[in-house]
Amino acid sequence: MYGIILNQQQRSLIKICGLSTEETVDAAIAAGATHIGLVHFEKSPRHISLEDAAKLRRRVPAEVKVVQLLVNADPKLTSQAIATVRPDVIQFHGSETPEWVKIVRKQTGLEVWKAFGLRDQASLESSSRYVGAIDRILFDTPAKALPGGNGVAFDWSLLAGHDHPIPWGLAGGLDTENVTEALKTTNTPLVDVSSGVESAPGVKDVDKIAAFCQAVREFDASR
Numbered sequence: 622m623y624g625i626i627l628n629q630q631q632r633s634l635i636k637i638c639g640l641s642t643e644e645t646v647d648a649a650i651a652a653g654a655t656h657i658g659l660v661h662f663e664k665s666p667r668h669i670s671l672e673d674a675a676k677l678r679r680r681v682p683a684e685v686k687v688v689q690l691l692v693n694a695d696p697k698l699t700s701q702a703i704a705t706v707r708p709d710v711i712q713f714h715g716s717e718t719p720e721w722v723k724i725v726r727k728q729t730g731l732e733v734w735k736a737f738g739l740r741d742q743a744s745l746e747s748s749s750r751y752v753g754a755i756d757r758i759l760f761d762t763p764a765k766a767l768p769g770g771n772g773v774a775f776d777w778s779l780l781a782g783h784d785h786p787i788p789w790g791l792a793g794g795l796d797t798e799n800v801t802e803a804l805k806t807t808n809t810p811l812v813d814v815s816s817g818v819e820s821a822p823g824v825k826d827v828d829k830i831a832a833f834c835q836a837v838r839e840f841d842a843s844r
């Protein structure tokens with residue numbers, strides 16, 4: 622029994638973000654992803670309508686969480702996204718304030734994540750302003766052409782030995798080749814990937830998804 626408990630404690634969470642087809646959602650679930658990310662941000666090559674997100678959401682079993690990603694959505698769009706998609710998690714990936722995300726969390730009872738661009742120690746310290754307002758902070762590369770999904774890694778050493786006050790995750794430029802190093806360097810409990818499992822911007826690759834998840838599971842087994 623203890624062996625089972627130990628394994629569950631060491632199982633890294635895997636979020637495959639920016640999925641947009643039934644085939645790739647099914648592939649991510651089959652590969653062992655724990656979270657499925659759906660992007661509603663029209664400038665993104667991974668953007669899908671709320672109606673399409675709702676259809677994909679209905680394919681996801683209860684044990685896998687659906688993360689609806691929004692960027693600076695106003696209250697009306699935020700409410701519409703939640704009512705239409707019925708996600709398990711809302712991920713805010715813009716300049717949303719702690720006050721706003723706290724309101725959403727309180728009023729909806731949903732799990733709320735905030736993505737945070739990490740550039741230096743000062744920015745890591747400033748991320749603490751979200752403590753108490755969210756369920757998980759997702760450390761990502763600071764916004765570039767897009768607020769996220771840029772396929773660029775940040776300096777993971779910024780997180781080495783950091784005493785995280787709330788649940789967190791690592792995103793930005795991850796792929797099958799570097800995810801093991803990212804896990805070793807940061808001891809992140811969650812890895813989040815989008816570009817690194819694509820054959821072209823917005824085109825998810827089922828083989829890359831499987832390889833990424835396998836690399837994470839092999840790391841888990843080695844701990």
Ligand SMILES: O=C(O)c1ccccc1NCC(=O)[C@H](O)[C@H](O)COP(=O)(O)O
Nearest residue numbers: 638665769770771772793794814815816
């Ligand atoms: O994925 C996008 O296109 C995107 C667009 C606008 C805001 C956020 C976006 N993605 C959010 C994510 O959580 C990504 O998985 C994360 O930024 C990592 O992306 P990548 O570096 O491409 O793996």
